[in-house]
Amino acid sequence: MKKSFITTTIATAAIAGTALATVATSGAQAATQSPPGASLDRVVAAAKAHGAAFGLDGDQALTTRSVAADKDGTTHVRFDRTFKGLPVVGGDLVVHTDRSGGWKGVDAAATSVRISSTTPAVAAATAATTAARTADFTVSRSTPSLAVYAMEGPARLAWKTQVDGVGAHGEPAGKVVFVDARTGSVLDQWATEINDAGTGNSLYLGTVTLQTTLSGGSYQLVDGTRGGARTEDANNGSTSSTTGTLYTDADNVWGTGSSTNRQSAAVDADFGVGATWDFYKSTFGRNGIKNDGKGARSLVHVGTNWVNASWSDTCFCMRYGDGDGVSYGPLVSLDVAGHEMTHGVTSATAGLAYRRESGGLNESTSDVMGTMVEYTANTSGDPGDYLIGERFAIGSGGPLRYMDKPSRDGASADCWSKTVGSLDVHYSSGVGNHLFYLLSEGSGAKTLNGVSYNSPTCNSSAVTGIGHDAASAIWYRALTTYWTSSTNYAGARTGMLSAAKDLYGSGSAQYNATAAAWSAVGVN
Incomplete structure (x- = not known):
């Protein structure tokens, strides 16, 4: 039975809370606010006035993840939530208002995030050990931090523990494990580095146009029209590589269409990244994976006989294996590029947790x-x-x-x-x-x-x-x-x-x- 390609790193960093009345958004996020939309202050005021709809109280704070407005002025602000300074996992919400800040509703992952105490009964070291024991890979570190777990059932104080390590083939491996800070039991867990068998025989696109950069008398696979996206040769090194050798060429003619030429796989990967960027830009007006105009790095020829392809938020990069040469060739096709980069888009927007039905919806997206x-x-x-x-x-x-x-x-x-x-x-x-x-x-x-x-x-x-x-x-x-x-x-x-x-x-x-x-x- 075949398992599908996909490696993605789901961002799990703790979110610092700020007072609700002083919720702020970054410049990049603010730039997405269309002029007809309500001001952020009015949206915040609407959120405070209707806090009962999603369980907001004086112990909670909201931080702004993104702001968007429709042509008619309807405004949508995505917030993350903290409780007494602790990040709430599953506490995110989207507040909708009209152009004047009038309430139109809310979509909330959870409506009750209150817990009775933020003092753990289980030590951090104990939680780290418990979380590490759940791993099916070689663990290099297990790092706990307190959080409120509200993904399902009543909210609970938990040690949100990031477990990192190395898989059977040397690939990066990781998972986040939620250990109940009162009882020590494992509440939930999901992968943050997901490695699954993949297949590939790209190199069938024929002649395509690539956007390259001339530097120092040679051309580079750096696309200045798409946020500086770059394509590098990983030189069949470690599957955890985050950098490689930038592809350069004297005459700006790349590859031969054969897998025996190392540039050929790079052509397909580079074209796939550009095609994915263009799809999001021309269809939805999205300027790159995070909508910040920044391009990603592509690493081809990763590992040895590695039948896999991956996306990682950590390095903001894609890794493509060469396949086994028997059943699968290089994993650099269009749908792979679109699939992997979309995990970055999902992480930057809804943040669908990579478990149970939300994980299936993440994969399907x-x-x-x-x-x-x-x-x-x-x-x-x-x-x-x-x-x-x-x-x-x-x-x-x-x-x-x-x-x-x-x-x-x-x-x-x-x-x-x-x-x-x-x-x-x-x-x-x-x-x-x-x-x-x-x-x-x-x-x-x-x-x-x-x-x-x-x-x-x-x-x-x-x-x-x-x-x-x-x-x-x-x-x-x-x-x-x-x-x-x-x-x-x-x-x-x-x-x-x-x-x-x-x-x-x-x-x-x-x-x-x-x-x-x-x-x-x-x-x-």
């Missing part, structure tokens, strides 16, 4: 946007499809995932059930992937771009699609405006219906199709 990168790049070598990882499979290898019928991979879920959250997040992502296909293309048999699909529904209904452009627009608005760290599939449905209403109107064909598609995958 990357598959959705990776698919859209293929479609919008519109290359002859890798035309858009609803298959994940099909272009880098060789020999007996095949697509990693099938969005029209996820269960075709032998493990993914087609339909939501009460147990779907217990699956590996790459398999629970099937619910979201199936939803996106149905919303885009509808149910039944059809052939698109030469690929045959036959998508069933879980309630025997017939679904009519609205096209992948509208479907992805609804998805992205839900991700950036309504979803929070603990959003599950039921919450995803609610958020997408709100997004569809915002974009197309209540009762529109797009709104009705969104509702029908969610019902078709068992989420009502």
Whole structure:
């Protein structure tokens, strides 16, 4: 059974609280505030006046993560929360107001974050040891800090413990473990460095245009038009490498189209990063992964026979293995680049926790946007499809995932059930992937771009699609405006219906199709 590629580092740094009345936003965040929107002071005032809606009291503080405004002045401010100075995990929320600061509602990950005491009964050292014991990798450090855990159930004081180390193949490994600071039991845990088997045989895009930089008489794979994104050769060094050798060339002609030339994989990786940047910029007006105009680093030829690709928030970089040369080639295809970079986008917006249903939704979001990168790049070598990882499979290898019928991979879920959250997040992502296909293309048999699909529904209904452009627009608005760290599939449905209403109107064909598609995958 194949497991899919993906490595991502989910940011887990503690957030310093500030007084609610003096909530501030960075210059980069403030720049996203459109002129017609409400001022931040008015949004803060609205939040204070309606604090009961999300359990705000005098022991809590909010810090601003992002600010956005619609054309009609509707303003959306995403806050993180602290309780008596401790970060609240699962306490994030999005406050919505009209242009004058009038209250329109809130989407909150939790509504009760109060705990009786912030004094732990369990020592930090004990929590560090407990957390380290949960690791299936060689631990190098286990670092606890106090936090309020409010992801599910009653809020509890916890030691939020970052466990870092090295995996079986020398790759970086890590997880965050929440140890109850009163009882010493493990409350929750999820990976912060997720390494899963990947596949790749890119190098099929033919001749493409790359944006390079001339420096000192030679050209560099540095894209000044996309935030200085750069592509480097990791020289088959450690899979935990964060820097490599910058690619340079004398005549600005890169690679040969063969994997025997080390530049060829770099061409595909570099083009994929540019295509992903352009997709987000032209489709959603997003200026880079964090919307701050900064490009990421790509490292190709990572490790030896490494069948993997990765994104890490820590180094703000992607790592691409060369594959095993038998079933999989270099992991540098368009949908891989789009998939991995989207983990960075998700981390910078909703912050979907990489566990249970929110983790499946996180994975599905990357598959959705990776698919859209293929479609919008519109290359002859890798035309858009609803298959994940099909272009880098060789020999007996095949697509990693099938969005029209996820269960075709032998493990993914087609339909939501009460147990779907217990699956590996790459398999629970099937619910979201199936939803996106149905919303885009509808149910039944059809052939698109030469690929045959036959998508069933879980309630025997017939679904009519609205096209992948509208479907992805609804998805992205839900991700950036309504979803929070603990959003599950039921919450995803609610958020997408709100997004569809915002974009197309209540009762529109797009709104009705969104509702029908969610019902078709068992989420009502």
